[in-house]
Amino acid sequence: MSSQPQSEQSRSESPLWQQIQPGGIGVNPGSTDRVQTGDWRTEVPVVDFERCTHCMICWVDCPDASFEVANAKLIGVDLKHCKGCGICAQVCPVKCIEMVPDSAENRETQPSNGASSESAK
Amino acid sequence: MTLKLRDLSLKPDLFGNGHGLCAGCAEPVSVRQILSALENPPVVALATGCLEVSSTRFPDTTWKVPLIHSAFENSATTISGVEAAYKALVRKGRMEDRPLTFVVFAGDGATYDIGFQWLSGALERGHKFVYVCLNNEGYMNTGIQRSSATLLGAWTTTTPSGDARPGKPEWHKDMTKIVAAHGIPYVAQAASHNWKDLITKVRKAEQADGPAFINVLTPCDRGWRFEPEKTMEVSQLMVEAGLWPLYEVVNGKYKMTGARQKKRPVIDALLSQKRFSHITKNADDATIAGIQAKVDEEWDALQALCNMPVAAE
Numbered sequence: 001m002s003s004q005p006q007s008e009q010s011r012s013e014s015p016l017w018q019q020i021q022p023g024g025i026g027v028n029p030g031s032t033d034r035v036q037t038g039d040w041r042t043e044v045p046v047v048d049f050e051r052c053t054h055c056m057i058c059w060v061d062c063p064d065a066s067f068e069v070a071n072a073k074l075i076g077v078d079l080k081h082c083k084g085c086g087i088c089a090q091v092c093p094v095k096c097i098e099m100v101p102d103s104a105e106n107r108e109t110q111p112s113n114g115a116s117s118e119s120a121k
Numbered sequence: 122m123t124l125k126l127r128d129l130s131l132k133p134d135l136f137g138n139g140h141g142l143c144a145g146c147a148e149p150v151s152v153r154q155i156l157s158a159l160e161n162p163p164v165v166a167l168a169t170g171c172l173e174v175s176s177t178r179f180p181d182t183t184w185k186v187p188l189i190h191s192a193f194e195n196s197a198t199t200i201s202g203v204e205a206a207y208k209a210l211v212r213k214g215r216m217e218d219r220p221l222t223f224v225v226f227a228g229d230g231a232t233y234d235i236g237f238q239w240l241s242g243a244l245e246r247g248h249k250f251v252y253v254c255l256n257n258e259g260y261m262n263t264g265i266q267r268s269s270a271t272l273l274g275a276w277t278t279t280t281p282s283g284d285a286r287p288g289k290p291e292w293h294k295d296m297t298k299i300v301a302a303h304g305i306p307y308v309a310q311a312a313s314h315n316w317k318d319l320i321t322k323v324r325k326a327e328q329a330d331g332p333a334f335i336n337v338l339t340p341c342d343r344g345w346r347f348e349p350e351k352t353m354e355v356s357q358l359m360v361e362a363g364l365w366p367l368y369e370v371v372n373g374k375y376k377m378t379g380a381r382q383k384k385r386p387v388i389d390a391l392l393s394q395k396r397f398s399h400i401t402k403n404a405d406d407a408t409i410a411g412i413q414a415k416v417d418e419e420w421d422a423l424q425a426l427c428n429m430p431v432a433a434e
């Protein structure tokens with residue numbers, strides 16, 4: 001997956017021992033966000049927003065919290081984290097999600113907020 | 122109040138992304154739904170299991186709520202201590218008194234087997250907490266070993282299937298009924314595919330006056346041997362075949378929840394999972410008939426419990 005965008009913080013970038021909290025307490029809620037689980041993917045979901053009814057079934061059934069929503073509307077897929085399991089395509093009541101082979105080309109057809117959640121860090 | 126996904130989607134996710142659970146895993150789906158259902162800020166104790174090893178890889182965490190992990194067996198005891206300490210600190214005026222919900226997430230290994238007596242003790246002591254068992258019917262993160270929640274006939278690495286034995290020989294433990302026998306105010310069985318049913322139950326559990334227990338079926342695509350996109354379908358088949366009835370026990374009163382249950386033969390659910398392929402390859406297999414007979418018997422017993430009048434208060 002060399003064409004994957006690189007996450008700005010690599011997995012090896014762990015804290016120095018001086019920065020570790022006593023008892024190994026985690027102090028950064030939700031910090032696994034920096035882990036790019038999107039590179040597990042072999043297929044990528046493509047949403048046909050013309051037909052999407054914004055019912056949010058895909059959002060509630062995604063194991064990787066990879067649907068971006070705003071104001072109760074589906075706005076994109078977070079390709080930095082989506083593992084390509086295909087559950088969303090199965091559960092969408094209007095069948096407007098299609099799983100296609102993961103490639104740079106196919107990813108481009110997908111409005112993705114993966115990039116914006118990366119720069120949010 | 123009607124439950125709308127659009128309303129839920131306005132709330133921030135308390136269990137984030139980047140965790141290491143397998144593609145297609147049902148556990149994070151249910152965890153997100155449960156956390157979004159809670160009215161009060163949650164304080165979570167986590168037992169060792171798939172969820173714990175995958176969401177708390179040092180130094181990171183997927184959680185956005187206060188979380189404590191101690192060991193495999195004692196998450197119920199840990200939350201008991203947290204709840205008791207909070208009450209004591211409030212009593213002494215050292216902490217602000219505000220509604221919090223104490224929650225445990227534990228797998229079937231931690232609940233049915235390793236943490237059994239610890240859970241029983243916490244239920245008997247009457248701590249106010251919501252215990253969620255994420256039941257994937259086996260020790261999956263260590264490589265698919267059988268637990269006492271594993272279905273009869275299932276292949277696991279410790280109950281191999283072959284000429285000598287057809288997978289796991291024993292019927293599973295009925296943990297939900299065992300917990301209900303403790304006489305706690307709220308007990309329920311739910312499944313991953315039915316978010317509405319699960320969220321409704323979580324809200325009732327949160328309001329319960331004492332311990333509450335929810336046993337959620339969370340199909341494991343690696344351990345049950347099905348394609349990752351089928352998770353919700355398999356969960357639904359398990360319910361519709363009567364292998365995982367959805368019901369609740371409110372102050373001792375059994376009640377079925379969700380529509381259209383037990384309308385399929387068990388073979389439909391077994392065929393969806395390759396962990397049963399050694400028995401489903403022959404439709405006349407005696408093991409299938411045995412499972413069907415036992416499911417029918419348990420179903421009738423459950424209906425009888427649901428129809429039983431409870432003594433007026």
Ligand code: SF4
Binds near residue numbers: 085089
């Ligand atoms: S393919 Fe799976 S991980 Fe990706 S968006 Fe769909 S449900 Fe989520």
Ligand code: SF4
Binds near residue numbers: 058095
């Ligand atoms: S399930 Fe389908 S219709 Fe519903 S919000 Fe998702 S993509 Fe849109």
